[in-house]
Amino acid sequence: MSYTVIDKFLPDAIENMLEQQFQYHTKWNYVSETSGNEDDQVDKENKQIKECPQLVHLSHWGGKDDPNTFGLTRMVLYFIEHLTGIMIKDVHKIKTNMNIKDESFEGKYHPPHADHRSPEYTSVVYYISNSDGPTRFFNKSTLDKDPHANLEVIGEVHPKKGRAVIFPSNIMHTGTCPQKTENRLVTNYVFHAPGLKFPIVPKVNIKLENFE
Numbered sequence: 001m002s003y004t005v006i007d008k009f010l011p012d013a014i015e016n017m018l019e020q021q022f023q024y025h026t027k028w029n030y031v032s033e034t035s036g037n038e039d040d041q042v043d044k045e046n047k048q049i050k051e052c053p054q055l056v057h058l059s060h061w062g063g064k065d066d067p068n069t070f071g072l073t074r075m076v077l078y079f080i081e082h083l084t085g086i087m088i089k090d091v092h093k094i095k096t097n098m099n100i101k102d103e104s105f106e107g108k109y110h111p112p113h114a115d116h117r118s119p120e121y122t123s124v125v126y127y128i129s130n131s132d133g134p135t136r137f138f139n140k141s142t143l144d145k146d147p148h149a150n151l152e153v154i155g156e157v158h159p160k161k162g163r164a165v166i167f168p169s170n171i172m173h174t175g176t177c178p179q180k181t182e183n184r185l186v187t188n189y190v191f192h193a194p195g196l197k198f199p200i201v202p203k204v205n206i207k208l209e210n211f212e
Contacts, residue, residue: 002198003137003167005157005209009079014072015162019129021072022096022185028055034097034110034175041148042111050108052099052177059187060094070094073187076126076164081193085203090192092121099133099184102177109136109176112151115190116169117142122193123169127159128185131178134158135165135186138172147172155211159184166200 034054042049059069073094081087093115115123119142125135134156140147151172157165167173169190178184199210 001137001139001141001154001171001212003155003157003165003171003211004198004200005211006083006164006166006206007160008162009083009164009206010076010162014075017072018076018126018187019161019185021069022057022098022128022187026057026069026096028057028098031056034099035113043148043151046151048108049111050105051111052102052105055098055100057096058094059096060091069096076124076187077189077191080124080164080166083202083204083206084193084196084200086193086196088191088193092116092190092192094187094189096128096185096187097175099175099177101179101182103179105133105177106179110174112136112138112148112172112174114142114147114170114172115188119143119168119170120192120194121169121190122166122196124164124166124189125157126164126187126189127161128187129159130161131159131181131184133176133178133181133184135173135175137167138174140172141168142170159186168198
């Protein structure tokens with residue numbers, strides 16, 4: 001189960017524009033659960049799993065773009081293309097989530113899920129602002145017989161403004177509500193980039209951290 005962490009790959013001006021947009025200028029929609037995939041299941045034996053509502057904003061979904069945020073959020077993918085030397089052929093989803101501070105989430109996390117069933121798709125979680133509430137990665141993917149059962153955490157990535165984590169979309173992962181900061185803001189990208197392989201070897205002079 002591979003994932004790659006990149007820090008400071010965007011210009012400061014774009015980092016700041018993204019933070020300003022989603023902290024102060026975005027129309028949000030309320031959803032009752034954090035995981036919206038129809039085939040998602042929850043391991044009821046896992047007491048660390050805790051569901052909650054969240055606020056979401058769709059910049060790209062179902063072939064439709066939000067005119068106020070698509071251009072800005074798509075910039076992140078342009079820099080991913082520059083970094084990897086791989087062109088993105090299909091953008092499946094660009095969705096920003098806001099999780100609100102909830103001290104009851106100490107030691108807990110949202111229901112684990114995969115962004116796409118196919119290992120041919122790639123996901124990026126971009127952290128818009130500094131917060132607590134790590135993204136956790138698990139030992140299973142959609143290729144396993146029962147990807148929701150007997151999950152073990154194999155890695156954590158902590159939110160930091162300007163940081164991104166890249167991984168195959170079929171890996172089981174999840175986020176959590178912050179317990180210390182006012183909110184947790186992340187944009188989730190799902191796309192098809194033929195030829196992108198893990199671990200990622202950068203095509204430009206920038207530091208990547210690859211995890212297996």
